Structures are given as structure tokens and as C-alpha cells.
Amino acid sequence: MTINPGPPEHRPHAPLVSGTPNPGPPVEHGRDAKDAALDAARAPDPNGALTTDQGVRVDDTDNSLTVGDRGPTLLEDFQLREKLTHFDHERIPERVVHARGAGAYGFFEPYASLAEFTCADFLQEAGRRTPVFVRFSTVQGPRGSADTVRDVRGFATKFYTRHGNYDLVGNNMPVFFIQDAAKFPDFVHAVKPEAPNEIPTGASAHDTFWDFCSLQPESTHMLMWAMSDRAIPRSYRMMQGFGVHTFRLVNADGRGTFVKFHWRPLLGTHSQVWDEAQLTAGRDPDFHRRDLWEAIADGDFPEYELGVQLIPEQDEFAFPFDLLDPTKLVPEELVPVRPVGRMVLNRNPENFFAETEQVAFHTANIVPGIDFTNDPLLQGRNFSYLDTQLIRLGGPNFSQLPVNRPLADVRVNHRDGHGQQTIHPGHGYSPNSVGGGCPFTMGGGRLPEGVFQHYQERVDGRTIRRRSPSFADHYSQATLFWRSMTGWEQEHITAAFAFELGKVVDEEVRRRTVGNLVHVDPVLAAEVARRIGVPEPEPAELDAPAQEDAGAAGPLVSPALSLEHLRGSGIRTRKVAVLVGPGADADQVRAAHEHLGALGATVETLAAHGGELPARDGGRLVVDRPLPTTASVLYDAVVVPDGTGVLYDAVIVPGGTGPDLTADPDAVRFVTEALRHGKPVAVLGSGAGLVRAAGAGDPTDLAGVAVRGPGERADEDFWDGFARLLERHRFPER
Incomplete structure (x- = not known):
């Protein structure tokens, strides 16, 4: 079997000098033979002699240094101390969510220039390849949980652009459980294993999760996705990805355009069925990891198409839902998805810990041409991701880890800290005169290409703690999703609700959840109530004209939401x-x-x-x-x-x-x-x-x-x- 190695290998490097080009991740261009030779000389020789961390060759790594054959171990055995110290500290704190993942390297290339809408460097030229690293993951379970549990899947992409790293941190579902990041700790505490017994692992079928969701009607739309077969994908290679939030593209003239990001697998979007997923978890808990690894190793490179929904700024309020509400999607019947490029994953990592485990994604890692909106969930994620990496990866220098290094030159005044690998010249402050003013900022006048400038938006208002009234519709898009499903998809959703709620002990939680479902569809609510043994909600509980007005947020049915319409062509890799x-x-x-x-x-x-x-x-x-x-x-x-x-x-x-x-x-x-x-x-x-x-x-x-x-x-x-x-x-x- 011939294995396509993909882009050139990426090896550890000597300490970096600030102000020189960072070697960054694997690339297909940009480094000369001399640099490559130096890298090879610095890299550990996999076939050479074993050494200590200081490069001292050792003659025996199987026996401790002792006094005689049976005497005490000596404190001076520096080889033993070093070996045990590394072992004792091998584990770092796992991610609170998205702990179990799989990653791969590849490239992204646009179909055509998007300069009309954005000055983002990697979207300027048709066919120009930008290296990427992608990490797929489950959300709830720890690192040791199974791949095929019912759960949301993470789909995070790091673009190593010439103007810095851009992270598109998304999921395989286009909406989320909550509207404001202030609720994120509550949501995670509720979905995680319950505190008294740390049960269940990698599952949402328990009281605290459903208690939380039954008290948060805004979760209803996401629950419909999570109870569908989207929550049990056939493989990462057959799974969609979404940016979830509404972002903003900014062109060279400073004009903004709202954007929703979509990843679509060329193999089609396919899922398992629930019985199948449970059996797979028992037979091969690494099913998705193994599938991705083997496909790339065999040369069957996964490919995804990047699509965008572009919304002019003047249409921000043209919809009967709020574009900034992360529990809402923009139906494709209202704004079609425009294909703009493709991504191919063509190389497996060399070391899971160094790359897949230590890769650090951050929603605030943006580049010139892409900016945020005032989505309250996105704003909170921009704080939380960085704060998490500081704890998980031991300090502020995690961006110097090989998998996180940008290709762009890095010149900063940051100094010291745990894990510092850069040898900083200069004095570390700005402005300065003793260092010739370097590094200097690019402010003043029209900024040159590649300089980030925040999108200018007028903001007026009082300082308040209050959810926007435009976020108050919690059911119309849940109904849209339900109505868009085929008969077999609706049956699978009904069965999923029955299974999950059947695991809930507290009857009031079950009743309350069914009370929310009646706003989505009375027939769905009645059938779930029958299967879990709670009374069917009375019509009086329907306190809003949800059914007749369910289509008010757009079309009554959106075929793009159904798996029936997302099949790929051909049988490659089946x-x-x-x-x-x-x-x-x-x-x-x-x-x-x-x-x-x-x-x-x-x-x-x-x-x-x-x-x-x-x-x-x-x-x-x-x-x-x-x-x-x-x-x-x-x-x-x-x-x-x-x-x-x-x-x-x-x-x-x-x-x-x-x-x-x-x-x-x-x-x-x-x-x-x-x-x-x-x-x-x-x-x-x-x-x-x-x-x-x-x-x-x-x-x-x-x-x-x-x-x-x-x-x-x-x-x-x-x-x-x-x-x-x-x-x-x-x-x-x-």
C-alpha cells in the first residue's frame, strides 16, 4: 500500500527568535533547502541513540542506579528522575468540552476571489492553497468515551494564512442550546455526568440535562437537531459543519457583509441509526477516529466544500428572526448557500498529543477581512476559549507550540512565562527609540494590506442585563425543522426523545419537556408523552399560536434540513x-x-x-x-x-x-x-x-x-x- 504523505513533514524546531519567520505547520512552499536541513539536524533521530533531554546518550534505560544488586536507588540517578518526571507530568487537563477528538492536516483553496466581500488573504485568489488543521470531536464525554454516542460534534478548522491564523470553530449543527454565553457554564454542568455519581459518561439521557432544557425554551430548536440522526454521524468524512454564529466579512473599502459559514462533505451527509450507533460503541469505541485515520492513510482524502450565506448589512432586520440569535439558522430558501472553495484533508498527525491534543482553537483568532458581530454567545466564547487555553496548556505561550504556530512572522512585546520558546531581542516595550522604534504599529492613514482593523460600527444604548425581545421566539424554527423531516426521520426523532426522557427519573422534568414539545408539534408531543408514560398536554397549555404561525420565520418546509436530500454521489470509501x-x-x-x-x-x-x-x-x-x-x-x-x-x-x-x-x-x-x-x-x-x-x-x-x-x-x-x-x-x- 502506498501512503500519500501530503504536505512536507513538520518537525520540532530550535527556539525561535522573535522577528524571524515562524516555521509554523506543514506547508507546501516558502522554505529553502538550507532551512530544511537545519530542521532535520535539530530533529530527534528516530533511528539513533537514546539520549536525555540535554542530548546526553544513555547506555541503559531499563535499570535504576543502585548500591549493589539489591541496594537502595541513588538520588544521583538523573536519568531515572528525568524519565519519571516526564511520565508524572504527561497528562494535561483535558478540555472541559470537546475532550475526545481526532485531527488531520490539509489545505483549503478558493474557487474564485471573494475580494468583493472580504480582504481575507486566503479568500483572494482562486486555487491558492492555504494549509489547515482540522479537529473533529464529541462534546459531552471525556477523552476515554466512545465516538458514536448521541452528541453534538465539533468541527474546528485552523487556517494558517499569510496574514495570521484564522480559526473557524464550529459544530455539525447550525444552531446551539443557549443564546447567551452567561448560560454556558450552566448548560455544561447540566449535560455533564451528574455530580453525585459521575454518571452517565458521554450521554445526555439523564435528569440534569433535561431539567435544564425544560426550563430553557430557547433550547428547543437545538434539541430537535440533537434528537435527530445528525447527532450520530456515520463518520467525520460524512458530516456537515457550521460556523453557528453570524460573522461579518469586511472588504478593503471597509464595507461589511453578514456571513454564515457551511462545510459540506463531498461524500454526502450520512448518519447511523440509534441501534447501530450503540452496537458500534461496544464493538469499536474509536470508530470515527479509526475511519478518518485509515481513509487518509489509504489515500482516500476527505473533502469538504466551504459555502457561505451572504447577507447585505441593509438586510440585517429583513428577517422575522434575529440574525444575532445563535438558536436560529437562516433557511437556505431565503438565502442560498454559495460554494466558495474546497478543503482536502491529506495528512495524519505524527503525534496525537503534540498535535491533536495541544492544538488550541479560539473564536477570536480572526484575520483582516473577518470580524465579529454582537452575538452574545460569540462574545462570551471570545473570552472563554483563551481563558481555557491558559489553564489547559500551562500559560500564555501555547501559540508557540508547533501545531499552533502561524506561518506569518511574529513580532511581539510579550515576554517570559511558562513554556517560552522564543529568544526575544530588543527591550519589550513600545513606543521606544533605543530599538529604532521596532516593532512598530501600522496605524495612521490608509492601512496597508494585511493589517487588522476592527469594523467600525456605531453602538448606542444603556448598560443593562436583559435578553433582546427579538430573541423571544423559541419554537418557530423547531417546528420548521420538524416539518422538514421525512417520515422516517420524524420517527427517529420521536424515538430519541422517548429513549432520552425514558432515562429521566423525575416525572415533572418529563412532563415539562413534553409541555415544550407541544409548541413544536402537538402530535409529536402526544406520541412522546404516550411512550414515556406522562399525560398528554392539554390544549390550554399551548399558550401561543405556535402551530399556525410556525412558518412565520420563513418557509414552512426547508428540504435542505433533511438528510434525505444530502446524499453524495458514488460509493467511494464505502x-x-x-x-x-x-x-x-x-x-x-x-x-x-x-x-x-x-x-x-x-x-x-x-x-x-x-x-x-x-x-x-x-x-x-x-x-x-x-x-x-x-x-x-x-x-x-x-x-x-x-x-x-x-x-x-x-x-x-x-x-x-x-x-x-x-x-x-x-x-x-x-x-x-x-x-x-x-x-x-x-x-x-x-x-x-x-x-x-x-x-x-x-x-x-x-x-x-x-x-x-x-x-x-x-x-x-x-x-x-x-x-x-x-x-x-x-x-x-x-
Whole structure:
């Protein structure tokens, strides 16, 4: 296997000298051979002798320095002290939220110049590549939690632009639970494991979270997203990203334009189903991390398109909702998303801690051409992110860590502090004359390119603590989201509410939540109430004309919100399992590998044991993975048949497998779960017997099942048809 290394490697560097170009993250241009040679000389030699931190080579790192064979350890054993000290301090405080993550390097390139709207350097020239580092994450759980829990996902991108670092810190959902950052500590305390017992890990199905949300109607819209399949993505490579807040683009003339940022995966937006997600958490808690890493290592680079919704300043109040309200989105029917560029992730980190764990994102890391709005949640995040990094990364010099270093030259008057790596010349104050006035500011007159200047906006008003009345509508967009869902998506949302609230002990919290849902849709509220065993809300509790006026904030339905309309094209990187037993048709197995593999799918042959099996034609079938190694795990208090169908996007059952695999419980469970999770299945010849053994009946009656009877040829048209089924991802109607 050939691994595309992506951009040139990034290695540790000697202490930096202030005022010289920072080497920064991996780049594809800009450094000469001499610099690269010096870097290589300074870097640890992975094949060389082991040394201390001071570069002293050591002869033994397995035994302490003692007095005799059995005597006490000597204090003078500096090698032991150094080794243990590093080990004792390996752990830094994990992130309060977004602790569990995965990262990758790549590049961003615009399709065309956006100079009309912004002077941001990385959006000025079509095709010019800007290096990026992206970190995906869950929110609630600690570093050791599972990837596939029901949760919001972080989608944070660091652009290493020529004019400094820009961080687009977003989520896979376009709205949030709260409107003001003052509520953020309350929200996090509520969603985190409960204080008395530190339970549950990586889950929101407990009393304190739902108590908080039931008392905060502004959370209702976000709850609809969190209870949808958006909260259980198929992979990071098939997940949307959103900037959440309304930002402002500023062009060279100082003219501002409001903007909403969108990331769209080229593979389409796909999710798991709840039963599948739970089984995946048991089988492989690192499922999303592993998927991202392996795709990049195999050269199947994830690609995303950056889109923007541009809103002229004169239209700030043209909507029946407030643009600054982070619990609201701008429907695409009102403002279409304009594609402006693409991002490709093409290199895995070399060290998880040094890069993925120590990367520091900050919503206030902006560059000339991008500025804030007065969104009260964004304003609070601008304080909180920096404050968090100071504690988590040990002091104010975290920007000097390799993954955080900008490509732009850094000249500052900051001095000293923990982790200082820069050798600062000069005197550290401004203005000065003894240093020739350097470093100097760029103020006065028209500023040259690349100098940041805050957008000038007139602000008048009294100093108050009060939520804007324009933020008072908490239900109309929740209703828009609900009405935009297909029937199967609505059923999944209903089931998610029932599951989560079914874990809530306090009946008043459950009743109060249902009372909020009735403002979204009375039928939804009634069904959730029935499933969790609380009285259906009386019509009198509907204290606002929410249902008739639900569409007042724009369209009644927005197809762009439904997963049904976000599928990608093709089957690249989809994983397909081929289940075989002794006597399987080798031609069919080979055809599955060749035809689907040629379309970009990853095809694996599974059997009851590893090694090889005899084929029908007398040849041998090579087994890629034995079935018992891919078995599912049952969750306590949840009855889930054992099997590993959750690891595959499709199942193929070749002819000749029926008589053997129908008696194999692993194979039966495998197909049972694949069918239950709505995955495409190809049934060839007597393989139909395995489908019947799974309790599915006649495979010709099942949606998403491609069938060839005994003696019928599985030609190219058959595999192309099956590939079209794979493009649909799953068949929830089944």
C-alpha cells in the first residue's frame, strides 16, 4: 500500500527568535533547502541513540542506579528522575468540552476571489492553497468515551494564512442550546455526568440535562437537531459543519457583509441509526477516529466544500428572526448557500498529543477581512476559549507550540512565562527609540494590506442585563425543522426523545419537556408523552399560536434540513462485506471485489474462520477477516442481537453459502442487523437462505435488496444497480 504523505513533514524546531519567520505547520512552499536541513539536524533521530533531554546518550534505560544488586536507588540517578518526571507530568487537563477528538492536516483553496466581500488573504485568489488543521470531536464525554454516542460534534478548522491564523470553530449543527454565553457554564454542568455519581459518561439521557432544557425554551430548536440522526454521524468524512454564529466579512473599502459559514462533505451527509450507533460503541469505541485515520492513510482524502450565506448589512432586520440569535439558522430558501472553495484533508498527525491534543482553537483568532458581530454567545466564547487555553496548556505561550504556530512572522512585546520558546531581542516595550522604534504599529492613514482593523460600527444604548425581545421566539424554527423531516426521520426523532426522557427519573422534568414539545408539534408531543408514560398536554397549555404561525420565520418546509436530500454521489470509501462459506461461488466473490472496488468501495471477504476456504470451482477463497472478530456486543439492559453489521455499509451473500452459514449464528446475526439497520444487501442464488434464516422472509420483497436467483448471472448491470443502492446509504422504510 502506498501512503500519500501530503504536505512536507513538520518537525520540532530550535527556539525561535522573535522577528524571524515562524516555521509554523506543514506547508507546501516558502522554505529553502538550507532551512530544511537545519530542521532535520535539530530533529530527534528516530533511528539513533537514546539520549536525555540535554542530548546526553544513555547506555541503559531499563535499570535504576543502585548500591549493589539489591541496594537502595541513588538520588544521583538523573536519568531515572528525568524519565519519571516526564511520565508524572504527561497528562494535561483535558478540555472541559470537546475532550475526545481526532485531527488531520490539509489545505483549503478558493474557487474564485471573494475580494468583493472580504480582504481575507486566503479568500483572494482562486486555487491558492492555504494549509489547515482540522479537529473533529464529541462534546459531552471525556477523552476515554466512545465516538458514536448521541452528541453534538465539533468541527474546528485552523487556517494558517499569510496574514495570521484564522480559526473557524464550529459544530455539525447550525444552531446551539443557549443564546447567551452567561448560560454556558450552566448548560455544561447540566449535560455533564451528574455530580453525585459521575454518571452517565458521554450521554445526555439523564435528569440534569433535561431539567435544564425544560426550563430553557430557547433550547428547543437545538434539541430537535440533537434528537435527530445528525447527532450520530456515520463518520467525520460524512458530516456537515457550521460556523453557528453570524460573522461579518469586511472588504478593503471597509464595507461589511453578514456571513454564515457551511462545510459540506463531498461524500454526502450520512448518519447511523440509534441501534447501530450503540452496537458500534461496544464493538469499536474509536470508530470515527479509526475511519478518518485509515481513509487518509489509504489515500482516500476527505473533502469538504466551504459555502457561505451572504447577507447585505441593509438586510440585517429583513428577517422575522434575529440574525444575532445563535438558536436560529437562516433557511437556505431565503438565502442560498454559495460554494466558495474546497478543503482536502491529506495528512495524519505524527503525534496525537503534540498535535491533536495541544492544538488550541479560539473564536477570536480572526484575520483582516473577518470580524465579529454582537452575538452574545460569540462574545462570551471570545473570552472563554483563551481563558481555557491558559489553564489547559500551562500559560500564555501555547501559540508557540508547533501545531499552533502561524506561518506569518511574529513580532511581539510579550515576554517570559511558562513554556517560552522564543529568544526575544530588543527591550519589550513600545513606543521606544533605543530599538529604532521596532516593532512598530501600522496605524495612521490608509492601512496597508494585511493589517487588522476592527469594523467600525456605531453602538448606542444603556448598560443593562436583559435578553433582546427579538430573541423571544423559541419554537418557530423547531417546528420548521420538524416539518422538514421525512417520515422516517420524524420517527427517529420521536424515538430519541422517548429513549432520552425514558432515562429521566423525575416525572415533572418529563412532563415539562413534553409541555415544550407541544409548541413544536402537538402530535409529536402526544406520541412522546404516550411512550414515556406522562399525560398528554392539554390544549390550554399551548399558550401561543405556535402551530399556525410556525412558518412565520420563513418557509414552512426547508428540504435542505433533511438528510434525505444530502446524499453524495458514488460509493467511494464505502465498506462492503462478502460473507462466504465452503463451496461459495468464487466468480461471484471475485466480481463483487472487482466491480465495487473499481467504483471506490472497500470490499472484504468474511467467513467463520480466517485463512482460506474451498470454493465451488475447486479453488481457494482468501478470507480477509473471520466473523467472530467482527461480532457485536450486547449492552446491559438493552437487548441487541450479537453481530457486527454495524461496521459495514452493505452485505453481499454469494450463492453457495446457504447450507453452511444458515447454521452459523454469527452470520445470521450479521445479516439480521444489516437488514434491521436498512443497509443494502445483495443476495445471490442460495444465499437467499441466509436472509430467510435472519427472519426477513423472501428477499425479493425487501427494499434495498438486490436479488439474483439460482442460475441467474450477476452481470455488470447487477453490480451497477447494487452500487446505486449503496449510494442511498440505507433504506429506513425497511
